[in-house]
Amino acid sequence: MVGAGVAKSRWRGAFSPPRPGHVTSRRDRKWPLAAMAELKKLESRLQELERRLYGEGGAGTGAKAKPQCTDAVVKVQVSLGNVAGKRERIKTLYKKIDDLMKYLDPLYMDRIVIPDAMKLELILAEEPFIHSQVTLLESVSKLQPFLESEHIKAVPNYSSKLQSLTQIQIQEQDQCTAVTEDTRKLLDEYNKMTLLLSKQFVQWEEALSKLEAAKQVKPLRD
Structure with missing residues (x-):
């Protein structure tokens, strides 16, 4: 990859294997192969990302060199850190982001625990409506035998005649x-x-x- 940037050099420094001719220590002999595989996978993903951004020609070299994705991301992160460090309001906002997302959630009201006294007041306020629904349910129960009568059950048998x-x-x-x-x-x-x-x-x-x-x-x- 052309010019991986500061972030990639940091990743390589963190996972770099021992150099040739270097006297290996016990730590070097325990170099994790899984970490090396993860590093290669990460580099391939970065290469694919830069290829999609800059095309098949890559990021270029010299005066025509284009900024690398990792460099741009690192710069943005540093800029955000500097802004947050200089302004107390932004620090406070960062601390309250979780609370803000929680309060903006449409389901937040459903998760609020309603006191029993308030539940009782809500039920008492709906008492007339509840009584009316009970009356309707009783009427439906009384009319249920008519719905289960033989005449109603025989309706599907007359579908062909009704169609004609x-x-x-x-x-x-x-x-x-x-x-x-x-x-x-x-x-x-x-x-x-x-x-x-x-x-x-x-x-x-x-x-x-x-x-x-x-x-x-x-x-x-x-």
Whole structure:
């Protein structure tokens, strides 16, 4: 990996194996292989993370070198530590983060222990509602035999007949709709015919009046 940074050097210093030519001590001879495997696994994860961030070209070298992930994380951690160390309010906030998260939890109210006296007051406040529910439950219990009667139990046996009746009703409803539409059309035709006849009678009346006036014939009175 290109330039692992300060944090990686610290990790390597903590788990570095004995160098070649070094006189091994009892501590060096007990070098844990599991720790070395964990270090390699951590390095591979860092390499994969940097590859995803910077692409296949890596972080670059020289003037074009990009900051390593571990270096950036260490800098952020140091900056946060400095800020927290200089301001008492932030220190106090850090100390109360656990309490803050606990109070912001939506289930916090459910975990609060309610005193027995308050529980009693809540029950007494709901006394009318509880009595009404008891009355309804008693009514349901009395009506339970009707729900378990043979007539109700036989309802599934009539499902097929009910389905056929439903189909017949749908067909009759469609027929009624068609009859209604035909009736509406006939009424429209009747209204049009009545209007035309009324206009024709008016024209005939006017023509008859003109003929009577021309012949000077007095109209007959009823």
